[in-house]
Each structure stands twice: as C-alpha cells, then as structure tokens.
Amino acid sequence: MTTGAEQSGSDDRSTRPLDALMAERRAKRDALAAAGIDPYPARFDRTDLASDVRRRFTDLGPDARTGVEVAMAGRITARRGHGKLVFLSLSDRSGPIQLLVQVGELDARSAAVLEACDLGDWMGVTGEVVTSRRGELSVGVRTLVLLSKAVRPLPDKWHGLSEADTRYRQRELDLLANPETRRIFDIRFATIAAMRRALVDDHFVEVETPILQAQAGGAIARPFVTHANALDVDLRLRIAPEIYLKRLVVGGYERVFEVARNFRNEGLSTRHNPEFTALEAYQAFGDVATGMELTERLVLAAADAACGRRTFATRNGDVDLTPPWPRRELLDLLAEALGRPVHPSQPVGALAAVCREHDVEVDDAWGPGKLVFELYDKVLLPTLLGPVLVCGFPVEVSPLARHRPDDPVLTDRFELVVDGREYANGYSELNIPEEQAERFRFEVEAAERGDPEAHPADLAFVRSLEYGLPPTAGIGIGIDRLVMLLAEVDAIRDVILFPMLRPEVAQG
RNA sequence: GCGCCUCUAGCUCAACGGCAGAGCAACGGACUCUUAAUCCGCAGGUUCCGGGUUCGAAUCCCGGGGGGCGCACCA
Missing domain, CATH: 2.40.50.140 (Nucleic acid-binding proteins)
Structure with missing residues (x-):
C-alpha cells in the first residue's frame, strides 16, 4: 500500500x-x-x-x-x-x-x-x-x-501519455491512457497462452525449476549473484533453465517445458532487458528435426492466436511465417556470404584472417569453432530476413549439444533467424555422460585461460546423465523478441510491463 | 562503458538571450443529442537539480540527475 x-x-x-x-x-x-x-x-x-x-x-x-x-x-x-x-x-x-x-x-x-x-x-x-x-x-x-475515486488527475484524454520514462515507471498509467499499449500486452499474453496450450495439448508438462542456483548454467552469460543467509552461501540467478529441465527428462518426465524468467547481468538495450522470458521445451525420443518442427508449430500457434495473421512488418521488410521454413546449413550459407568455404576444422590462423577481411574482431583465445560462429553472427546473420532455420553449429560454441556423427566438430543445433535476429535455438541434446564431462573440462580450461563466459562444469548434471538421458530434442524461444515481432515494435521495453530502469530518485 | 539527443502547468506541446504561453484537464457560468461537444469567464509555473557568464538565462557555459537513440556486450 x-x-x-x-x-x-x-x-x-x-x-x-x-x-x-x-x-x-x-x-x-x-x-x-x-x-x-x-x-x-x-x-x-x-x-x-x-x-x-x-x-x-x-x-x-x-x-x-x-x-x-x-x-x-x-x-x-x-x-x-x-x-x-x-x-x-x-x-x-x-x-x-x-x-x-x-x-x-x-x-x-x-x-x-x-x-x-x-x-x-x-x-x-x-x-x-x-x-x-x-x-x-x-x-x-x-x-x-x-x-x-481517482484523486490524482489522469493524462490528457486525447494525447495520452508519451514520455517514455513515465510510461515505463508507471505502466498502469500508460495502459489506461494509451490503447496501443494494451494492444501490445494483449499480444504478449495471448502468445504465451497459445504456446502453453499447444504444448499441454501435446502432452508436455509445465514444470518449475530453481531460479536461485549455486551455479548458473545452460547458457553463456554473466549471472546476478545474491546471498542465502540461512546457508551462508552465494547463489546465482539462473541464466537458463536447461540443465534442470534435462534432469527432469532423466527422471521420466518425457515432455517438459517451462516459461522461464532468466536473468543476465549484462547491458540494457533496445533488444536486451536483464530479466527476460524464454520458453524452453524438451521432448524425449526427438532430435534436432523434432525441435525445428516444434518451434515452427509454437510460433505459428502464437501468431494465429495473438494476431490472426502470419505476415509481419520488420525494419527490413515483411516476413511471412507460413511454414515450412527453409532449413539451411550454416556452413553453406556462410560459404555463399563469404565467397569461399569455411569450416571449424580449418586452422585458426586462416579463419582469423577471414574474420579480419570482414572487419570481425578476433580474440587470441578463440578456437576455430568460435571464429566460424563469429563470422556467422557478424557477417551472415544481419543479412538474413528469414524466417530460416540455420543448422549445424560448431561444437566449440555448443557445449550441451550432440555432435554430428559424420562431422564431430559440428553439432545438430539450429537457430531460428528472422530479420537478422535469433528468435529460437535448439538441438539434439548431448546425452553421453563422458562426452559431456569432456566438454565441461574444455570449458573449465577456457575459464582458466581467462574466458569470463565459459560454461561452469556441472558435476550433478553429468551424474544425472550417467543414469541415462534418452535421445532428446530441446528448444528455447525468446518470448520477448517474439512478441516484438508479432506486435511490430522495436524496443524490448515496449513488450515488458515493468522493464528494468534505474531506481526512481526521490525528488527533493 | 562511449557518443548524440532530451527534460517547461496534472497531460500534450510552444517560447530558443528581453514580461513563460496555448490546447486538454480543473474551477465559475450557459446549454436536452454530444462523441477530441461548443461558447463565455477564471485560475494554474522550483522551466529536472547545482553553479557560472550576462544589465537580463527556460534559452548560453560547466557539473550532476532522469530518460531516449546509436555503438559495444549479449538473447
């Protein structure tokens, strides 16, 4: 009060x-x-x-x-x-x-x-x-x-409320004064409801996993740190629910999902809020293709339910989400974009030279897989209007994904790209405990070399895999960005009711 | 974190070195068919904060704060 x-x-x-x-x-x-x-x-x-x-x-x-x-x-x-x-x-x-x-x-x-x-x-x-x-x-x-009684006067009935600061800090005022704001959030909540309905209808169980974690894993990002007084230990806010969800699949929940609030202690921008919402879903006995189909279905369910249409305007033209979306090999697309083939099995020096040719900054600590990923991220991704499912990411940047039997430096991992941005990510889950342990060892070495973003080794997760994770498809969809696409707005703050702002200072 | 822009009445905006204004809202009044109702009248200000320049600062300069955009990091 x-x-x-x-x-x-x-x-x-x-x-x-x-x-x-x-x-x-x-x-x-x-x-x-x-x-x-x-x-x-x-x-x-x-x-x-x-x-x-x-x-x-x-x-x-x-x-x-x-x-x-x-x-x-x-x-x-x-x-x-x-x-x-x-x-x-x-x-x-x-x-x-x-x-x-x-x-x-x-x-x-x-x-x-x-x-x-x-x-x-x-x-x-x-x-x-x-x-x-x-x-x-x-x-x-x-x-x-x-x-x-409204004892405080409301914004102008015709012009509404325009000052961004006030709109974000007092969202209730924005909502009651600006019908467009209500329209955007109606789309957001219809999107989440539609995806949830589609998953539940498909026998997925909605679960909840810890937000306070001893180790923040499942993605590569800097965590928020907090403290549990009762245990006198520092804990981290989750950066992704992935590890726990897969442990539930080990436990027999063959189809699980979570609408997860994730926290990443990184910069704020038009496309980034430190707390954001991702939908992650795991389906036993499926592979990367299963994940792509599921992603397609969920995004379509959201577009149909929230907007009743499948074509949306972006900064770079209209995109049509009608399936099926093209499936393209990352290395094929890169070869077209660069005019020459690249592969994470090539020497670091050669790949670094290609990066420099395209003004992509290079870190000495990076291996060939990371360099290929950087070429994708900086050179290719911005040019893709999509929707397109890009498949085959280097194992070096995919520590939780299954490697390809015919090419062990690549993984069966995809990203959904629309308008030069990643909207979803998924893969055939790595379920071989010894290989997962080896991947973690590689990450720890990277951390020891000074990489602040290396994935921490999670021995409880490896132990879990030792009990047997069935072949599993996993996906994650960025809800905030999807809503930005469906509502046709440019700022993530316009799709988050109360975006992170500097605390309001008491006016003297 | 760096650069650019921005902050004036409850709200939306003018004034850009020379008396701080308008519309909406409010207040007083007229009005039985409006729908951004209309008309008459009246009132409302720490021009984000602090310093400086100047005869004079909302305006110019310096510092601080809030916000926006771009870049960087990331999803």
Whole structure:
C-alpha cells in the first residue's frame, strides 16, 4: 500500500497546482462521504461488458429503446455536458461505451455522484440500453454509483501519455491512457497462452525449476549473484533453465517445458532487458528435426492466436511465417556470404584472417569453432530476413549439444533467424555422460585461460546423465523478441510491463 | 562503458538571450443529442537539480540527475 507521505509537504508546497487539483478531487469524495455515500464500496455486480452490449445490439436505429436493463462498470474517460443532458464515456476491459444521463431523472444519490464525477473515476451504472438521437449505442442511466475515486488527475484524454520514462515507471498509467499499449500486452499474453496450450495439448508438462542456483548454467552469460543467509552461501540467478529441465527428462518426465524468467547481468538495450522470458521445451525420443518442427508449430500457434495473421512488418521488410521454413546449413550459407568455404576444422590462423577481411574482431583465445560462429553472427546473420532455420553449429560454441556423427566438430543445433535476429535455438541434446564431462573440462580450461563466459562444469548434471538421458530434442524461444515481432515494435521495453530502469530518485 | 539527443502547468506541446504561453484537464457560468461537444469567464509555473557568464538565462557555459537513440556486450 502506498501512503500519503508524499503529500505531507510543508505549507508552501500545498499551493502547487497538482496539490490543488488533488485537493479538489478529495474534497468531492469527502463531500459524498459526508452525504452518506460510500466512495469506496466493496462490490458492484456487473451484468455486461461494453463489448457484450455492442455485439448484442448492432443494428439499432437512432433514438431507440430496447427495454433491456444492464449493470456496467468501468472508468469514466470523457464527459460531454449539455446542461440537463450529460454524455459520459465509460471504459471497461472490453472497450468504451457511452452513458446518456438525463440529470432530471436521476435519484438524489446518483445526481450527487454525477456532480462529484471526475475523469478517471471508477463508476458503476444501471440503466436501459438505448441509442442517442445521433444513433450512438448508449446506456440510458438510471443510477450512478461511484466505485473508486481517482484523486490524482489522469493524462490528457486525447494525447495520452508519451514520455517514455513515465510510461515505463508507471505502466498502469500508460495502459489506461494509451490503447496501443494494451494492444501490445494483449499480444504478449495471448502468445504465451497459445504456446502453453499447444504444448499441454501435446502432452508436455509445465514444470518449475530453481531460479536461485549455486551455479548458473545452460547458457553463456554473466549471472546476478545474491546471498542465502540461512546457508551462508552465494547463489546465482539462473541464466537458463536447461540443465534442470534435462534432469527432469532423466527422471521420466518425457515432455517438459517451462516459461522461464532468466536473468543476465549484462547491458540494457533496445533488444536486451536483464530479466527476460524464454520458453524452453524438451521432448524425449526427438532430435534436432523434432525441435525445428516444434518451434515452427509454437510460433505459428502464437501468431494465429495473438494476431490472426502470419505476415509481419520488420525494419527490413515483411516476413511471412507460413511454414515450412527453409532449413539451411550454416556452413553453406556462410560459404555463399563469404565467397569461399569455411569450416571449424580449418586452422585458426586462416579463419582469423577471414574474420579480419570482414572487419570481425578476433580474440587470441578463440578456437576455430568460435571464429566460424563469429563470422556467422557478424557477417551472415544481419543479412538474413528469414524466417530460416540455420543448422549445424560448431561444437566449440555448443557445449550441451550432440555432435554430428559424420562431422564431430559440428553439432545438430539450429537457430531460428528472422530479420537478422535469433528468435529460437535448439538441438539434439548431448546425452553421453563422458562426452559431456569432456566438454565441461574444455570449458573449465577456457575459464582458466581467462574466458569470463565459459560454461561452469556441472558435476550433478553429468551424474544425472550417467543414469541415462534418452535421445532428446530441446528448444528455447525468446518470448520477448517474439512478441516484438508479432506486435511490430522495436524496443524490448515496449513488450515488458515493468522493464528494468534505474531506481526512481526521490525528488527533493 | 562511449557518443548524440532530451527534460517547461496534472497531460500534450510552444517560447530558443528581453514580461513563460496555448490546447486538454480543473474551477465559475450557459446549454436536452454530444462523441477530441461548443461558447463565455477564471485560475494554474522550483522551466529536472547545482553553479557560472550576462544589465537580463527556460534559452548560453560547466557539473550532476532522469530518460531516449546509436555503438559495444549479449538473447
């Protein structure tokens, strides 16, 4: 609960305009209370939403009466007074509807509520569904009940709220003032719901795994560190749920998924928020092809359910998500882009030279696989409009993926690329315990050479593999970025309700 | 982290070295068919904060803070 502390300033501040505006609103509320009208009633029984009424009465002419009584509730968003006739706009979660109030016909309590009404107040109304003389569907108000007073004035009803800082810090205000914001988040939550439904229908079990972990694994990123007082140990916030999910497959959950909030202690940008949401799913007895099909299905389910269409505008043109998406070999695409073949079995020196030719920065500690990946990431990826499933990543940058039987320096791993960005990632899971242990040893060596992003060795995971992980397909889909694509917005902050910001400083 | 931009009334924006203004919201009034209602009237300011230059600073300079964009890191 918020206290009124910020209003308790000294006398010279009480004359500021905001204080005056709020004092007026409080005074109206208090006047109603003094007249025996509860300004904060506990309950209101609604019969219809605005959209229900709109759907039900589509073809009424002007000045119609229906004889249908409704009880509706929402926020007052506009007021157009004509003396003894007042039009109000009432907006509920389904949208707006007009209220038509003939002041002379109200009972005394309702008249007092109307008198004290401000834009932004929550109001309950009862009355008959009618149309105005101009034909606008309306509720001919019989009673008006104040449900909650907005003592703080709301943003401009026409221009809304535009300042980005305020929109992110006070998202509730953004949501109530800007319909476009609500549209974006409706897409977000419909996307998650659709994917969840598709997985559950396909016999996947939704599970929960630890966010506080002794070791942050399953991806390559810097973790947040926190402390558990009871155990007196430092813990890390998870950077990916992958390791635990595969341990559940070992335990017999053959199909699992988690909508996982991940935390990475890295920079903020248009495309990065330190906490973000990924969907990870694991399916026993499947391989990389299974993962690609599953990714295709889930993204399509989201697009269909959240948007009802499959073509979306991006910075670089429209993309059509209609399946099947092309499957392309990473090395084939790279050879086309570079005009010569490259392969992680080539000498480091030769690959580093190719990197320099294309202005890709090179670190001496990098092996050939990392260099090939860098060429992909910096030279090829930005040019791919997609959707395309790029397959065959170097084993050196894929410590948890199964290597290819016919080429042990590559893995059966894919990424989904759209508009030059990665949206999903998946592979045939590495399930040979000795090989996983060897991969971890390689990572530890990298760490000892000074690589801050090496994957930590996870002996509990290796032990788990020793009990037997069936052949398994695993995928991860970046939910925030997918929603950016589906909602056609450019900033990750526009698809996260409360993005990370510097803490608000108290204004002196 | 570096560079560029930005911060003025509750909200949206003007004024860009010379009296801080408008629209919406508010307040007082008129109005029984509006829907960005209209009309008349009235009120509302720590120009993000702190310093400096100047006869004079919202405006120019320095420092600080918040935010945005780009680059870097990453998904």
